[in-house]
Amino acid sequence: MNQIEPGVQYNYVYDEDEYMIQEEEWDRDLLLDPAWEKQQRKTFTAWCNSHLRKAGTQIENIEEDFRNGLKLMLLLEVISGERLPKPDRGKMRFHKIANVNKALDYIASKGVKLVSIGAEEIVDGNVKMTLGMIWTIILRFAIQDISVEEGLLLWCQRKTAPYRNVNIQNFHTSWKDGLGLCALIHRHRPDLIDYSKLNKDDPIGNINLAMEIAEKHLDIPKMLDAEDIVNTPKPDERAIMTYVSCFYHAFAGAEQAETAANRICKVLAVNQENERLMEEYERLASELLEWIRRTIPWLENRTPEKTMQAMQKKLEDFRDYRRKHKPPKVQEKCQLEINFNTLQTKLRISNRPAFMPSEGKMVSDIAGAWQRLEQAEKGYEEWLLNEIRRLERLEHLAEKFRQKASTHETWAYGKEQILLQKDYESASLTEVRALLRKHEAFESDLAAHQDRVEQIAAIAQELNELDYHDAVNVNDRCQKICDQWDRLGTLTQKRREALERMEKLLETIDQLHLEFAKRAAPFNNWMEGAMEDLQDMFIVHSIEEIQSLITAHEQFKATLPEADGERQSIMAIQNEVEKVIQSYNIRISSSNPYSTVTMDELRTKWDKVKQLVPIRDQSLQEELARQHANERLRRQFAAQANAIGPWIQNKMEEIARSSIQITGALEDQMNQLKQYEHNIINYKNNIDKLEGDHQLIQEALVFDNKHTNYTMEHIRVGWELLLTTIARTINEVETQILTRDAKGITQEQMNEFRASFNHFDRRKNGLMDHEDFRACLISMGYDLGEAEFARIMTLVDPNGQGTVTFQSFIDFMTRETADTDTAEQVIASFRILASDKPYILAEELRRELPPDQAQYCIKRMPAYSGPGSVPGALDYAAFSSALYGESDL
Numbered sequence: 037m038n039q040i041e042p043g044v045q046y047n048y049v050y051d052e053d054e055y056m057i058q059e060e061e062w063d064r065d066l067l068l069d070p071a072w073e074k075q076q077r078k079t080f081t082a083w084c085n086s087h088l089r090k091a092g093t094q095i096e097n098i099e100e101d102f103r104n105g106l107k108l109m110l111l112l113e114v115i116s117g118e119r120l121p122k123p124d125r126g127k128m129r130f131h132k133i134a135n136v137n138k139a140l141d142y143i144a145s146k147g148v149k150l151v152s153i154g155a156e157e158i159v160d161g162n163v164k165m166t167l168g169m170i171w172t173i174i175l176r177f178a179i180q181d182i183s184v185e186e187g188l189l190l191w192c193q194r195k196t197a198p199y200r201n202v203n204i205q206n207f208h209t210s211w212k213d214g215l216g217l218c219a220l221i222h223r224h225r226p227d228l229i230d231y232s233k234l235n236k237d238d239p240i241g242n243i244n245l246a247m248e249i250a251e252k253h254l255d256i257p258k259m260l261d262a263e264d265i266v267n268t269p270k271p272d273e274r275a276i277m278t279y280v281s282c283f284y285h286a287f288a289g290a291e292q293a294e295t296a297a298n299r300i301c302k303v304l305a306v307n308q309e310n311e312r313l314m315e316e317y318e319r320l321a322s323e324l325l326e327w328i329r330r331t332i333p334w335l336e337n338r339t340p341e342k343t344m345q346a347m348q349k350k351l352e353d354f355r356d357y358r359r360k361h362k363p364p365k366v367q368e369k370c371q372l373e374i375n376f377n378t379l380q381t382k383l384r385i386s387n388r389p390a391f392m393p394s395e396g397k398m399v400s401d402i403a404g405a406w407q408r409l410e411q412a413e414k415g416y417e418e419w420l421l422n423e424i425r426r427l428e429r430l431e432h433l434a435e436k437f438r439q440k441a442s443t444h445e446t447w448a449y450g451k452e453q454i455l456l457q458k459d460y461e462s463a464s465l466t467e468v469r470a471l472l473r474k475h476e477a478f479e480s481d482l483a484a485h486q487d488r489v490e491q492i493a494a495i496a497q498e499l500n501e502l503d504y505h506d507a508v509n510v511n512d513r514c515q516k517i518c519d520q521w522d523r524l525g526t527l528t529q530k531r532r533e534a535l536e537r538m539e540k541l542l543e544t545i546d547q548l549h550l551e552f553a554k555r556a557a558p559f560n561n562w563m564e565g566a567m568e569d570l571q572d573m574f575i576v577h578s579i580e581e582i583q584s585l586i587t588a589h590e591q592f593k594a595t596l597p598e599a600d601g602e603r604q605s606i607m608a609i610q611n612e613v614e615k616v617i618q619s620y621n622i623r624i625s626s627s628n629p630y631s632t633v634t635m636d637e638l639r640t641k642w643d644k645v646k647q648l649v650p651i652r653d654q655s656l657q658e659e660l661a662r663q664h665a666n667e668r669l670r671r672q673f674a675a676q677a678n679a680i681g682p683w684i685q686n687k688m689e690e691i692a693r694s695s696i697q698i699t700g701a702l703e704d705q706m707n708q709l710k711q712y713e714h715n716i717i718n719y720k721n722n723i724d725k726l727e728g729d730h731q732l733i734q735e736a737l738v739f740d741n742k743h744t745n746y747t748m749e750h751i752r753v754g755w756e757l758l759l760t761t762i763a764r765t766i767n768e769v770e771t772q773i774l775t776r777d778a779k780g781i782t783q784e785q786m787n788e789f790r791a792s793f794n795h796f797d798r799r800k801n802g803l804m805d806h807e808d809f810r811a812c813l814i815s816m817g818y819d820l821g822e823a824e825f826a827r828i829m830t831l832v833d834p835n836g837q838g839t840v841t842f843q844s845f846i847d848f849m850t851r852e853t854a855d856t857d858t859a860e861q862v863i864a865s866f867r868i869l870a871s872d873k874p875y876i877l878a879e880e881l882r883r884e885l886p887p888d889q890a891q892y893c894i895k896r897m898p899a900y901s902g903p904g905s906v907p908g909a910l911d912y913a914a915f916s917s918a919l920y921g922e923s924d925l
Contacts, residue, residue, distance in 0.1 A: 072272040073163065075264050079275035080170045082259035083178075086282070087114045098170065099161040105135025108158075108169075112142055115177045132159045140169075148176050171274050178281045188281060192216065195223045201236045207273040207280065212266055214242025217283075221249055224287045228253055239266045256282045306386050313379040314391055320372050321397040327365060328405045331357075335412035340423050342505060344431045347424050354420060369406060373399055430502060434510070437495045441513055444488055447481075448520055455527035460535055465542025466549060466629030472535045479528060489521050542624070545616050552609040553630035559602055560633045563641040566592070570648035577740065579663045586656050593649060603642055610635055666738050673729045674743035680722055681746045684754040687716060691758075691765055701783055702776065706769045713762050723755055771843055775850050789849050792816060793842050803839040812845075859916050866912035875900035875909035 077098055085094040088107065091114050095101035102108045104127075109120045121138050124131040136155035153172075157165040179188055189207065196202040199219040204210045211217065213236055222231040228249050234242055243262035250256040259279045265271045341347045376399055379391050393399075460468050496514040500507050569592070576582045614626050627634075694708055730748040733741075776786055796804050796812040804812065806829065813820060813828070820828075832844040869884045870876035876897075881890040893915065900909035 069272075071264065071268045072275075073167070075260060075268070075272040075275040076167050076171075077163075078261065078264075079259040079272075079278050080167060080174070082257045083174060083278050083282070084111055084170065086257050087111060090114050099163045099166045102136075102166060102169075103159050103161050104132045105139055105155075105158075108139045109135060109142075112139055112173070115173070116142075116146075129159060143169075143172060143176065146176050148172055171278075174274075174278050174281070178285070179277065188277065188284060191284060192220065192280060195220055199223075199231065207276040208271045211276050211280075212271065213239040214244075214246055214262070214265075217246035217250075217280075218242055220280075220283050220287075221246060221254075225253070250283070250286075254283070254286045256286055306382070307388075310379065310382055310386070310388060310391075313375060313382070317372065317375055317379065317391075318394060318397065320368060320375070321393060321402060324365060324368055324372065324402060325397065325405055328409050331361075332409055332412045335409070335416040338416075338419050341427075344424070344427045347420070347427050351420050351424060354417065369402065372402065430499075430504060433495055433499055433502070434504060434506070437492065437499065437510060440488055440492050440495070441517060444485065444492065444517055447485065448517075448524065451478075451524055452520075452527060455524070455531050458534075460538045462623050462625075463538070463542075464549070464624045464627075464629050465539065465544075465546040467624075468535060468538045468542050469546075470629070472532075472539055475528075475531055475535055479532070482524060482528060489517060492517055542622070545613055545622075548609060548613045548616065549628045549630055552606065552613065552628055553633075555602070555606050555609070556628075556631050556633040556638065559599075559606060560638065560641065562599065563638075563645055566645050567641065567648060570645070570652045574659070576659060576663065577738075579660070579667060582656065582660045582663050586660065589652055589656060596645075596649075600642075603638060606638065607635060662736075666733075666736050669729065669733050669736060669738060670741045670743055673726070673733055674741055674746075676722065676726045676729065677744045677746035677748075677751060680726060680751055681754065683719070684751070684758050687712065687758055688754075688761060691761055694765070702769055702773045702786065706766065706773065709762065709766045709769060713766065716758060716762055723751065726751060768843055772846055775846055781850055785849075786846075789846055790842070793845050802842060804845070805839055806833075809840045809845075859919065862916040862919065863913050866916060870912065873904070874902055874913070875905060876912045877906075877908055878910065881910075 081095060081098050084098070088094050088111055091110055093107065093110070095107060106123055106125075109123050112118075113120055120142055123135045123138065133155045136158045140153065140155060153165055153169055158169060189204070192204045196204055196216055196219040199215070199222075201213070202215050202219045204216050215234060215236060218229055218231060218234055222229045229245070234245075236242075240262045243260075243265055247258045247260070247262070251258050256279075259282075260275055265276075341350065376391075376393075382388075383390055460471050463471060493514055496510050499510050504510065574585060576585070610626075610628075613628075616622075617624065617626055691709070691712060694705060694712070727748070772786060775781065776783070792812055792815070793804065796808045796815075798808060809829075809832070810820060810825060813825075828848065832840045832848050866876060867873075869880060871880075878890075878894050881893050884890075885893065893912075894910070896918075897910035897912060897915040900911040902911075
């Protein structure tokens with residue numbers, strides 16, 4: 037314990053608190069701020085009494101009641117819970133000094149460095165030293181624990197952070213509005229205060245409310261006056277800190293209980309979660325083991341099925357098991373292992389005993405059951421595949437037998453009837469030879485089918501050996517095929533002999549039929565082509581095209597004599613065939629087996645060709661005449677269009693030159709444009725005549741004209757554009773004349789405006805874009821800022837088209853240069869007529885203005901209701917403002 041010698045002054049420094057009291061702060065010659073001293077006196081007194089009342093006493097005057105050291109030592113014993121050395125009860129000065137030194141020694145023994153605090157000064161009742169000593173005690177016993185853990189200021193900031201209008205940064209000005217104290221109370225005891233009803237602009241009310249609640253419900257005495265805190269620019273930090281520390285201690289117990297409850301809840305939550313995981317594991321393990329128990333007998337069943345369809349159904353069931361039923365169980369097994377490992381980890385981390393599942397539900401038990409399932413599954417799949425392969429082999433053989441038998445039966449169907457036919461008896465040589473070739477082909481086909489019949493018999497034998505369930509039907513079908521096969525062999529040989537005999541009888545007339553077919557077919561094709569060409573529709577668009585068709589037709593007519601000679605030769609061959617058949621009484625038709633062309637057909641087609649030739653001549657000549665007429669129409673239209681098109685273009689150029697010229701009066705320009713308009717209107721007859729020619733061309737279905745590049749649509753568009761241009765140009769000049777006369781603009785000014793516009797109209801299309809317009813204004817002396825240019829653009833391009841017309845340009849320039857009337861000027865004129873009155877009477881208007889204009893004003897002027905109004909008074913000021921759009925009249 038530090039020894040404090042009499043007469044020696046000490047300053048204290050509390051190492052762990054941010055509010056360090058420096059030695060010079062307690063210099064004897066430096067007095068405390070009166071407001072601070074008052075706040076400290078009251079706060080420290082109340083704080084000391086809050087502890088002394090536990091010992092049944094209190095102090096009234098802090099510097100007087102601690103002078104003998106007795107209550108000072110009692111205060112230390114109450115707040116520390118320790119016994120101090122026995123005090124001296126004597127009343128002499130040295131007794132008092134000794135008691136104070138004992139108290140200071142005890143304070144020093146608690147780790148507080150005391151500097152320049154003398155016991156004599158305490159005994160003498162030095163206010164500054166006494167307050168400093170009490171502050172040292174408060175720091176050590178009320179604030180040190182707070183500072184060590186988190187800091188009183190940080191604790192206040194953390195607790196009040198969620199509250200509006202609260203920003204704790206220090207222990208003086210941050211507490212002046214009282215919201216910080218109210219927030220601390222509401223944070224821990226929301227039932228004591230309704231924070232939402234507090235007003236930041238009522239600091240005294242807020243502070244008093246907090247102090248009254250703290251005193252009544254929290255056992256915190258009122259240590260400060262609200263007025264002192266609010267009215268002091270910077271309240272005393274020690275007083276505020278002392279009072280706030282009481283709130284910390286008042287709420288510390290509640291926070292400790294909350295922390296304990298949270299710890300218990302956390303432990304219970306861990307335990308409950310572990311129990312849930314255990315129950316979940318037991319449930320999942322039971323369900324998975326039960327599923328395995330039910331599934332293994334199904335997989336171990338090896339009873340074969342008799343049909344492929346039944347075995348395929350078993351295989352489909354197994355595939356469903358692999359695709360649909362097993363994958364979720366694999367996931368469950370994996371999740372079960374994960375849950376088990378997670379549970380054991382959580383138990384180990386939380387110092388709980390390891391989990392021991394019920395008997396038979398260990399992870400190893402599940403793994404063993406799963407392994408048995410996998411083994412049964414593997415054997416089942418192998419058995420299924422082997423059985424399917426065996427049945428597949430049997431089914432394949434049976435299907436192969438059915439297919440081959442069906443193919444053979446289909447092939448053999450009707451073959452016996454064909455072989456028994458006597459069709460060759462009335463056949464021609466060509467037909468007999470055809471029948472013989474066909475029979476030879478059949479013999480080859482029959483020989484080829486020998487192998488299939490042998491295969492059918494072999495497959496039937498194998499099916500019998502494999503004990504096929506439908507072997508009886510297989511054997512019956514096989515026997516029928518073999519019996520039919522023997523009959524077909526016998527009939528085939530008999531038919532060959534009959535055909536060969538008939539062939540020799542018919543060879544005589546074969547060459548004649550063949551010769552006829554070789555010559556009749558090309559000749560028939562020639563006639564069909566000729567008829568097609570003679571009847572072919574043609575579409576031509578020029579004289580050259582129709583002339584080419586006429587030349588080709590003449591060439592065709594020159595070949596007709598030669599064609600007639602070939603026709604007569606072909607008919608002679610057919611006559612010879614008929615003569616031979618009749619001579620030898622052969623029972624065959626005279627029709628040619630090598631040709632579908634008949635004599636009647638040849639005669640009919642030849643007659644048709646001779647009829648079509650003159651008809652073709654006539655149609656070609658008519659088309660030639662029509663093409664000559666179309667050519668005349670083309671030339672007639674082209675001659676007019678080639679004159680009208682350039683005339684329209686020239687007039688457009690003349691109007692364009694007239695609209696941009698800058699010499700001469702506007703009236704002269706108007707007269708010239710009127711003359712242009714007159715000439716254009718008189719030219720309308722030429723357009724109408726061209727329209728008539730165009731209609732004739734369209735009616736004749738003429739779609740091209742090599743004599744001109746102009747179409748009627750070109751002429752129409754050009755003519756309409758010409759009419760629109762002359763009308764618009766005349767209107768522009770009329771508008772310029774009206775503007776000039778109304779605004780008092782001289783012709784020279786108009787010419788200057790036109791010259792400026794033409795210079796900056798870079799595209800020469802009668803329009804300036806925004807940048808060209810800006811350059812034009814700058815060249816004319818305008819000092820343009822962005823705001824001013826934007827204002828001007830709203831005048832000349834109100835619709836935001838991006839261009840400025842010459843008329844808009846003229847309107848703007850006339851507004852800028854002309855002397856125009858204003859509402860103020862008109863009001864001043866009316867005031868003169870009204871003899872300087874703020875209103876005017878109807879008779880004054882009739883006296884001073886022409887009758888129609890006076891009546892116009894009387895009808896539209898509103899009644900005057902201002903000062904000095906008389907019956908019939910009219911408001912000429914409102915009327916004048918309305919004339920210029922400055923009011924709502």
